[in-house]
Amino acid sequence: MTSATLAPDRPAAPRRSVRSGLPLTRVSGLGLGVAMVWFSLLVLIPLAAVAVTAAEGGWAGFWRSVTNEQTAATIRLTVGTALLVTLVNIVMGTLIAWVLVRDRFFGKRALEILIDVPFALPTIVAGLVLLSLYGPTSPLGVNIANTRIAVFLAFLFVTLPFIVRTVQPVLAELDPEVEEAAASLGASRYTTFRRIVLPSLTPAIAAGAALSFARAVGEYGSLVLLTGNLPMRTEVASVRILSSIENDNIDSAAAVAVVLLAISLAVIVVLDVIQRRVVRRG
Amino acid sequence: MAEHSITRTPVGRRPGRYVLRAVVTAYLFLLVAWPLYLVGRNALADGFTSLGDILTDPDVTHALRLTVVIAVTAVVINTVFGVGISILLVRYDFPGKRTLNALLDMPLSVSPIVVGLALVLVYGGREGWFGPTLEAAGFQIIFATPGMVLATVFVALPLVIREVVPVLQEIGDEQEQAARSLGANAVQTFRRITLPAIKWGVIYGVVLSLARSLGEFGAVKVVSGNVLGETRTATLVVEEKYLNFDKGGSYATAFLLALVAVACIIVVSVLRPKEDR
Numbered sequence: 063m064t065s066a067t068l069a070p071d072r073p074a075a076p077r078r079s080v081r082s083g084l085p086l087t088r089v090s091g092l093g094l095g096v097a098m099v100w101f102s103l104l105v106l107i108p109l110a111a112v113a114v115t116a117a118e119g120g121w122a123g124f125w126r127s128v129t130n131e132q133t134a135a136t137i138r139l140t141v142g143t144a145l146l147v148t149l150v151n152i153v154m155g156t157l158i159a160w161v162l163v164r165d166r167f168f169g170k171r172a173l174e175i176l177i178d179v180p181f182a183l184p185t186i187v188a189g190l191v192l193l194s195l196y197g198p199t200s201p202l203g204v205n206i207a208n209t210r211i212a213v214f215l216a217f218l219f220v221t222l223p224f225i226v227r228t229v230q231p232v233l234a235e236l237d238p239e240v241e242e243a244a245a246s247l248g249a250s251r252y253t254t255f256r257r258i259v260l261p262s263l264t265p266a267i268a269a270g271a272a273l274s275f276a277r278a279v280g281e282y283g284s285l286v287l288l289t290g291n292l293p294m295r296t297e298v299a300s301v302r303i304l305s306s307i308e309n310d311n312i313d314s315a316a317a318v319a320v321v322l323l324a325i326s327l328a329v330i331v332v333l334d335v336i337q338r339r340v341v342r343r344g
Numbered sequence: 345m346a347e348h349s350i351t352r353t354p355v356g357r358r359p360g361r362y363v364l365r366a367v368v369t370a371y372l373f374l375l376v377a378w379p380l381y382l383v384g385r386n387a388l389a390d391g392f393t394s395l396g397d398i399l400t401d402p403d404v405t406h407a408l409r410l411t412v413v414i415a416v417t418a419v420v421i422n423t424v425f426g427v428g429i430s431i432l433l434v435r436y437d438f439p440g441k442r443t444l445n446a447l448l449d450m451p452l453s454v455s456p457i458v459v460g461l462a463l464v465l466v467y468g469g470r471e472g473w474f475g476p477t478l479e480a481a482g483f484q485i486i487f488a489t490p491g492m493v494l495a496t497v498f499v500a501l502p503l504v505i506r507e508v509v510p511v512l513q514e515i516g517d518e519q520e521q522a523a524r525s526l527g528a529n530a531v532q533t534f535r536r537i538t539l540p541a542i543k544w545g546v547i548y549g550v551v552l553s554l555a556r557s558l559g560e561f562g563a564v565k566v567v568s569g570n571v572l573g574e575t576r577t578a579t580l581v582v583e584e585k586y587l588n589f590d591k592g593g594s595y596a597t598a599f600l601l602a603l604v605a606v607a608c609i610i611v612v613s614v615l616r617p618k619e620d621r
Contacts (some may be wrong), residue, residue, distance in 0.1 A: 079405040083437045089530055090436050097429050100446075104498055110464030111473060115465055140353055154371060161368040165361060173369065176376045180603040184559025187454075187598040188381070190586065194382035195374075196596075202384070204355065219375055251360070273453065275371070278369045280455025282562040287586055300562065307461060307566060316465070319458045320616070326453040334446050 088268075112323060115316035127317035134301040135294050136319060139213065143280035147217040151274050156223025162226070163233045180222045185283025187220055193288055208290035213298060216285050217278040225270030232266040233259075265340045269329065269333055276329040280322055292344055380602065383511075386591075387599030388556065394596035404581055404597065411578040412522035413562075414489065415557035418496040422553050425431035426504025427546060431538070433505075434512040451501045459498050460566025464490060485568055500556040504549030511545035512538075546557035558600060 086094065097247065116124055127133060180188060192215055194200075197207045206212045236259065245252045282300035289296040299318055306315035387394060391485035395583060398404045410427040432438075451459070467485035468475045478485060485491045519541070523533045539546075561579040576584075578601055 083435045086436050086438050090432060093428055094432050094438060097425060097432065100425060101429075101444075101448075104494060105447070105501070107473070108459075108498075110449075111465035112458065112462045114422070154368075157364060161364050165365055167365060169369075170346070172611075173372055175606075175613055176372045178609045178613070179376050179380060179606065181379075182555040182609050184561055184579045184601050184605065185561065185581075186561045186582050187601050187605075190582065190594065190598045191370075191379040191383050191602070205481050222375065227346045271524065273522055276453035280458065282455060282457050284455075286583055290567070292439040300455045303455075303457045303461060304562075304566065305458075308462070312461075312471075315461055317447070319461050322455050322458055326450065326455075329453050330446050330449060343396075344506075 069155040093121065105303055109323065112164050112316050112319045115312060116320040119313045119317070123313065124317045124320070125313040128321060130314070132293050132297070133302055133314070133318055136227040136297045137297045137318070138297040139210070139297070140279055141325075143210070143213050144275050147214060147221055147278050148271050148275045150218060151221055151225045155222075155269060155270060155274075158226045158227055159233055161227035163230055177223050177226050180219050185220065185281070186286060188284040189216060190285070192216060192219055197288070207288060208264055208292060208296060210296055211290045213285060213296055216288050217281060220281055220284055221277050223275035225267060228270035228273070229263055230265045232263055236262055265336050269336050272329045272332045272336075276326055350613050356448060356608055380606075383595060383598055383602060387595040387596075388469065391591065394592040396597045397597070398581075398593050398600075402445075403576070403595075404578075405592070407576045407578050407581045410489070410569050410576070411558055414492050414496055415540050415554060417474055417493050418500060418557045419550055419553045420460045421493075421497050422500055422504050423550055425501075425545065426549060427508055427542070430508040430512055430542075432533075434509055435517060448505055449502050456495075456499060456562030458561065459563040460495055462500070463563075467491060467494070486567050489575065490565050491567040491595060491598055496557045496560050499560050499563055501551045503550060503556060504554045505544065507549035507552070508547045511542045515541045544615070547615065551612050555605050558604055 071255070074150050084090075115250050119127070124172060136150070153290050158177065162170065162177075191262065192212075193207060195202065196204055197214070198205050204216065245251070251258065258336075280300060281298070282304070285291070285296075285298055289298075291297050291301045299322055303315045303322075304316050305314070306318070433441065442571070464472065466473045466475070466476065468478070469479045469484060469486055472486070475486065483490070485494065519537050520533050523537050530537065541559055561581060561583075562575075564577055565580060565583075568577070568580065579599055582594050582597045582601070585591075586595065
């Protein structure tokens with residue numbers, strides 16, 4: 063299929079059905095053991111260390127770190143902006159997917175490539191890229207550097223592919239004849255979209271939205287040069303964690319990191335639930 | 345499949361179609377295309393002087409070399425691990441498979457700064473869980489190349505798996521069973537049957553992992569210590585040069601990184617439809 067160029071944002075994971083297979087042999091069992099040791103050393107133990115470090119200060123210490131005025135402001139800004147960006151992505155992402163699947167025009171291939179740019183572009187370069195059009199030397203004459211709009215814009219840029227790439231394959235599989243039938247029975251375009259198309263797209267949109275939200279909440283690189291990281295104004299949670307690390311305040315860094323980890327975990331659970339529901343329905 | 349994705353519009357040619365097309369094109373132009381073009385223009389504003397300057401600066405060339413070494417190492421590790429775990433997930437049955445399956449996607453949604461912090465907490469030389477022991481044995485992880493490789497492997501971990509698993513599921517295991525019943529051992533079956541069948545999935549995964557690994561910034565920043573000429577990667581050079589008012593050098597380095605990233609995307613998008621047709 064021409065549409066899904068970049069798979070990471072395609073719902074490959076939700077489709078990853080866990081059907082039963084062969085029982086483990088000695089070789090594959092050994093392989094699994096090695097893989098699990100590696101995965102634990104790399105991912106599970108370090109992430110557990112974050113949780114343990116945050117818990118060492120006790121609940122009171124954790125709560126104090128998280129509700130510290132400046133920290134609370136970063137969490138509010140990060141989660142609020144991420145929610146807003148996800149809402150915009152739900153509309154624009156679905157729209158872009160629709161145009162890429164249903165429309166044919168010169169230059170569509172170029173748009174396909176543009177969608178994937180934010181995924182492959184190093185985040186620090188993404189910040190510089192946005193700065194060149196919306197920063198102090200903007201040819202448009204707008205300068206949003208060091209404002210909250212810059213945070214919004216950076217999130218919008220890095221999360222662009224997620225909903226597009228999850229919706230696109232589902233939309234391509236959709237049979238236009240059902241829509242034609244609805245239209246021939248007198249349904250308006252809007253009714254057809256709302257009653258026929260949207261329900262089949264909802265799981266894909268939800269999966270993409272979850273990924274896009276998680277990505278925005280954890281974003282760091284693109285903000286460094288763009289937002290100035292002004293405390294109480296444009297500082298996001300990741301930046302706050304980094305400055306805590308640099309000030310050797312590991313406990314406070316771990317406390318905020320746990321909040322972000324909880325959000326990541328929630329997203330994974332949501333994705334898993336969506337996957338199960340889709341499998342049951344299909 | 346390719347024909348199917350470019351289906352006819354169900355309800356004729358309406359003006360709404362052109363409005364949508366214009367909105368989407370304008371959105372992508374303002375958000376991605378124009379800013380990307382400007383970086384190229386800024387990098388080449390004074391001809392190739394900036395590019396020439398950074399390519400002759402020993403600190404920058406060292407950073408570029410280090411970036412390539414780290415990225416290639418990370419991609420090799422992730423490819424071996426990714427292909428192995430994909431085969432286990434698709435072909436075998438074991439307790440906890442579902443949880444593992446979900447956890448493998450975790451790196452995609454964890455903040456790079458949290459990744460860095462997590463690695464420092466375990467492998468940090470002073471207070472990490474394993475760090476002091478490893479350092480006593482002569483292995484420095486954090487503030488050294490191994491830590492930067494670990495951070496890069498972490499953030500790019502699911503990419504190969506996400507490409508290979510769907511392909512493995514699609515090809516089924518009849519051919520593998522046939523090979524085995526004809527007396528092929530596990531290695532022969534993998535090399536002669538499985539690997540050729542999943543070749544394209546692996547290649548996409550490798551290209552995407554490479555793009556991601558070359559560009560990793562946050563996690564590497566936390567674990568690197570950013571020592572000039574030692575543990576500095578290309579993305580860190582972009583930041584440092586920009587903050588030191590060397591905008592020319594910053595744009596030039598960013599331009600190089602952007603070129604590689606866009607090249608990776610184009611490679612994937614050119615290869616992929618060919619295989620599906």
